[in-house]
Amino acid sequence: MxxxxxxxxxxxxxxxxxxxxxxxxxxxxxxxxHALVGENGAGKSTLMNVLSGTIPYGQYEGSILxxxxxxQLKHIHDSEKLGIVIIHQELALIPELSIGENMFLGNERKGxxxxxxxxxxxxxxxxxxEVGLKDKATTLIKDIGxxxxxxxxxxxxxSKNVKLLILDEPTSSLNEEDSKMxxxxxxxxxxxxxxxxxxxxxxxxxxxxxDKITILRDGATIETIDNESHNIDEERIIKGMxxxxxxxxxxSREHKISSEIVMEAKNWTVYHPVYTDKYAVNNVSFxxxxxxxxxxxxLQGAGRTELMMSLFxxxxxxxxxxxxxxxxxxxxxxxxxxxxxxxxxxVTEDRKTxxxxxxxxxxxxxxxxxxxxxxxxRGIIDIGKENQVxxxxxxxxxxxxxxxxxxxxxxxxxxxxKVLLSKWMFADPDVLILDEPTRGIDVGAKYEIYCxxxxxxxxxxxxxxxxSELPELLGMCDRIYVMNEGSLVAEFESAEATQEKIMGxxxxxxxxxxxxxxxxx
Amino acid sequence: MNESTKVSTxxxxxxxxxxxxxxFVFFTLLTGGRLIYAQNISNLLLQNAYVLVMACGMLLCILxxxxxxxxxxxxxxxxxxxxxxxxDQSSMGALPTIIIxxxxxxxxxxxxxxxxxxxxxxxxxxxxxxxFLFRGxxxxxxxxxxxxxxxxxxxxxxxxxxxxxxMDNKSYHLSALITGIVVAVLLxxxxxxxxxxxxxxxxxxxxxxxxxxxxxxxxxLIILYSWELANYKGIPVMLLWILLVVLIxxxxxxxxxxxxxxxxxxxxxxxxxxxxxxxxxxxxxxxFLMSVLAGxxxxxxxxxxxxxxxxxxxxxxxxxxxxxxxxxxxxxxxxGTVPGIMVGxxxxxxxxxxxxxxxxxxxxxxxxxxxxxxxxxIFDVVSNHKVGKA
Numbered sequence: 001m002x003x004x005x006x007x008x009x010x011x012x013x014x015x016x017x018x019x020x021x022x023x024x025x026x027x028x029x030x031x032x033x034h035a036l037v038g039e040n041g042a043g044k045s046t047l048m049n050v051l052s053g054t055i056p057y058g059q060y061e062g063s064i065l066x067x068x069x070x071x072q073l074k075h076i077h078d079s080e081k082l083g084i085v086i087i088h089q090e091l092a093l094i095p096e097l098s099i100g101e102n103m104f105l106g107n108e109r110k111g112x113x114x115x116x117x118x119x120x121x122x123x124x125x126x127x128x129x130e131v132g133l134k135d136k137a138t139t140l141i142k143d144i145g146x147x148x149x150x151x152x153x154x155x156x157x158x159s160k161n162v163k164l165l166i167l168d169e170p171t172s173s174l175n176e177e178d179s180k181m182x183x184x185x186x187x188x189x190x191x192x193x194x195x196x197x198x199x200x201x202x203x204x205x206x207x208x209x210x211d212k213i214t215i216l217r218d219g220a221t222i223e224t225i226d227n228e229s230h231n232i233d234e235e236r237i238i239k240g241m242x243x244x245x246x247x248x249x250x251x252s253r254e255h256k257i258s259s260e261i262v263m264e265a266k267n268w269t270v271y272h273p274v275y276t277d278k279y280a281v282n283n284v285s286f287x288x289x290x291x292x293x294x295x296x297x298x299l300q301g302a303g304r305t306e307l308m309m310s311l312f313x314x315x316x317x318x319x320x321x322x323x324x325x326x327x328x329x330x331x332x333x334x335x336x337x338x339x340x341x342x343x344x345x346x347v348t349e350d351r352k353t354x355x356x357x358x359x360x361x362x363x364x365x366x367x368x369x370x371x372x373x374x375x376x377x378r379g380i381i382d383i384g385k386e387n388q389v390x391x392x393x394x395x396x397x398x399x400x401x402x403x404x405x406x407x408x409x410x411x412x413x414x415x416x417x418k419v420l421l422s423k424w425m426f427a428d429p430d431v432l433i434l435d436e437p438t439r440g441i442d443v444g445a446k447y448e449i450y451c452x453x454x455x456x457x458x459x460x461x462x463x464x465x466x467x468s469e470l471p472e473l474l475g476m477c478d479r480i481y482v483m484n485e486g487s488l489v490a491e492f493e494s495a496e497a498t499q500e501k502i503m504g505x506x507x508x509x510x511x512x513x514x515x516x517x518x519x520x521x
Numbered sequence: 522m523n524e525s526t527k528v529s530t531x532x533x534x535x536x537x538x539x540x541x542x543x544x545f546v547f548f549t550l551l552t553g554g555r556l557i558y559a560q561n562i563s564n565l566l567l568q569n570a571y572v573l574v575m576a577c578g579m580l581l582c583i584l585x586x587x588x589x590x591x592x593x594x595x596x597x598x599x600x601x602x603x604x605x606x607x608x609d610q611s612s613m614g615a616l617p618t619i620i621i622x623x624x625x626x627x628x629x630x631x632x633x634x635x636x637x638x639x640x641x642x643x644x645x646x647x648x649x650x651x652x653f654l655f656r657g658x659x660x661x662x663x664x665x666x667x668x669x670x671x672x673x674x675x676x677x678x679x680x681x682x683x684x685x686x687x688m689d690n691k692s693y694h695l696s697a698l699i700t701g702i703v704v705a706v707l708l709x710x711x712x713x714x715x716x717x718x719x720x721x722x723x724x725x726x727x728x729x730x731x732x733x734x735x736x737x738x739x740x741x742l743i744i745l746y747s748w749e750l751a752n753y754k755g756i757p758v759m760l761l762w763i764l765l766v767v768l769i770x771x772x773x774x775x776x777x778x779x780x781x782x783x784x785x786x787x788x789x790x791x792x793x794x795x796x797x798x799x800x801x802x803x804x805x806x807x808x809f810l811m812s813v814l815a816g817x818x819x820x821x822x823x824x825x826x827x828x829x830x831x832x833x834x835x836x837x838x839x840x841x842x843x844x845x846x847x848x849x850x851x852x853x854x855x856x857g858t859v860p861g862i863m864v865g866x867x868x869x870x871x872x873x874x875x876x877x878x879x880x881x882x883x884x885x886x887x888x889x890x891x892x893x894x895x896x897x898x899i900f901d902v903v904s905n906h907k908v909g910k911a
Contacts, residue, residue, distance in 0.1 A: 357788030384724030
């Protein structure tokens with residue numbers, strides 16, 4: 001009989017019109033790392049909300065056995081009392097407060113009168129050391145990087161005497177290095193006897209840390225796979241997630257690249273908008289040919305987004321210098337409007353904060369970047385035409401929604417991404433810049449977005465793709481540029497590129513920079 | 522969709538309209554029918570003209586992100602003070618007075634729009650400053666006195682009634698009723714021609730039944746209203762001014778690219794900027810148009826009252842803001858319609874007038890108005906909760 005710390009039995013949760021969870025079972029053994037995987041909307045987060053008491057007892061069916069006892073969790077405090085702590089994907093830290101204040105937020109160390117600050121900070125620092133952070137507990141959250149913030153969240157969980165730690169997409173905003181560090185820490189905690197549940201889309205990480213993998217699909221448990229040897233085949237997991245064998249994760253296409261260069265940047269240099277003496281992009285030159293998909297690889301903060309945004313009508317940075325050419329002619333794009341008119345489109349990385357107007361309809365979002373296309377000369381919108389256009393794109397993109405009058409906020413991540421793509425396809429660009437186009441969306445939707453990219457280049461347009469997922473770049477691109485710390489450090493034809501070569505070029509450039517610094521000193 | 526959800530969505534969509542009907546019936550009963558006397562119905566819109574006009578501008582400001590313009594009452598005061606002094610001290614004619622007064626309103630608009638749009642002064646602070654500035658200037662212009670307006674051309678431009686010789690007499694104004702019927706008929710024709718056009722082009726249209734229901738309710742209301750007007754003094758010129766402003770703004774916000782930008786910037790400023798919309802311009806225009814409308818309201822109110830003093834327009838901004846929020850504009854920006862805020866403004870007007878006719882003491886009128894505003898915004902926040910806003 002295995003020693004189960006947690007058994008969730010026949011959990012069913014109904015939302016109006018939707019069965020979010022349908023008789024889900026989850027067994028977690030004491031001291032293991034249990035991964036929960038599934039496409040978006042499979043019910044992973046709902047299940048964890050049931051477990052943490054965010055969805056209170058009584059609003060779902062089924063039972064939860066924790067440490068062998070039946071639990072009726074009505075509030076997040078109830079689960080925390082039992083040592084169940086959940087860390088959400090979006091970090092819940094307050095930027096203007098210190099690490100220590102954040103750590104004991106809602107759980108303050110009280111003295112005789114008010115808060116005992118000495119106790120707060122000394123305990124906070126103790127937990128910080130446990131997660132390997134050397135920062136002082138009085139440091140403000142906004143002054144530390146996102147990787148460290150994630151660690152502070154974990155330290156906060158430790159301060160609550162956590163026995164079962166739940167991490168929802170902990171590495172989605174971390175770079176590879178920070179991700180690795182975080183995963184290794186989980187393995188370290190496992191040795192000390194802690195149990196964790198990790199939700200992740202990154203299957204390589206799941207394979208690396210998880211002892212068992214439970215797959216959810218459409219609100220139901222599909223299977224639990226053993227992964228004690230930590231070498232499970234990713235295709236095996238994907239098969240369970242999508243319910244079919246994805247023989248090819250990337251759609252094939254004919255490579256019809258002409259020699260004609262449609263976009264080129266020469267000696268492009270951009271400074272940080274606030275710290276105006278700091279390079280964001282340092283002397284970068286690159287080109288894109290007609291019908292080509294060009295990838296940009298690099299760690300987070302390598303300057304890829306900054307490069308593209310500054311080329312897109314100076315939407316980022318200060319002191320921009322260098323030359324930008326479109327279709328062989330030099331252009332000076334001063335606003336986003338001019339960039340769009342010159343047939344450039346930039347699909348933002350963060351679709352919710354930078355891409356879509358969530359409270360508007362799909363139709364209004366679709367036409368937003370080139371509203372004049374559905375207007376007459378006097379600027380009066382033809383609403384009927386607008387809806388028709390939106391409907392066309394909905395069909396072409398296979399966006400799953402009953403109507404284009406639906407508010408974008410009601411769509412799933414993958415479908416939102418499709419609306420965002422519709423918007424920029426409608427702008428009719430020659431060069432489409434995609435910044436992390438598949439982040440946070442499921443395998444099936446990813447495949448559809450790859451197909452859309454292929455359609456674009458088949459029409460003789462060009463695509464620039466920024467991505468942090470190397471397999472995706474290798475699978476989709478014709479050429480890959482590698483950036484590190486604001487500079488271009490390598491360029492590969494996709495045929496000759498490998499993950500090792502790309503990572504290698506990043507690491508080498510990092511070393512080179514360090515030695516440069518030493519020389520200067 | 523089954524019947525019950527259909528009913529609930531209709532109720533949700535037209536909550537404020539239903540509330541308006543309920544409140545109207547309530548006060549009609551409470552005042553023993555005095556609320557629907559022809560004189561009272563005719564005065565309802567005229568008394569609230571400044572609210573209806575300024576709410577249009579305030580909607581634009583609120584759309585940009587829940588920002589309001591606190592200075593409009595003071596702007597109204599300053600513009601009307603200038604107009605009164607031009608006619609009184611300089612004995613200027615009505616037309617040049619109106620032109621100069623409106624030019625000043627435009628200047629105030631440029632001033633506010635520039636600081637808010639291009640220098641990024643938070644709207645709350647910029648307009649709070651404007652509130653003091655323009656109030657003070659208005660008193661300077663008036664030399665702290667009350668100035669009477671004697672220019673009858675000016676007064677007639679805003680508050681006369683249309684009188685067609687032969688058709689109208691002292692007790693009955695047939696022209697009003699005829700105009701009402703013509704407008705109703707045009708509305709019906711326009712609605713169905715428009716619908717037919719859409720069907721022909723294969724565009725999406727609402728169901729025939731709902732179109733008929735909507736257009737017939739509207740037509741009946743228009744005819745009833747014109748009948749009431751006919752029984753009083755006929756069509757007031759001020760009504761035409763109000764309609765002009767409201768129709769222009771309804772058209773701008775729902776049918777033009779320019780209007781759409783206010784919604785985009787308020788819904789997600791960053792996304793709008795990256796889509797090639799310049800938020801600075803949008804802010805500029807919101808506050809510019811707001812000031813222009815406030816100035817125009819100043820002329821209308823000055824004409825109606827017949828004199829201007831240093832307190833002219835005091836707290837009028839709150840009426841305009843209240844009308845917008847009661848009418849369903851989101852306190853977070855990005856949503857709200859001109860027809861919606863018109864319902865809000867009229868609802869406020871009915872409550873005001875109903876309470877006055879009933880003779881409720883002033884202090885309780887404030888309490889009731891506050892409660893209505895709070896309930897309306899609570900409703901907005903709670904009903905939007907599901908969408909993830911709030």
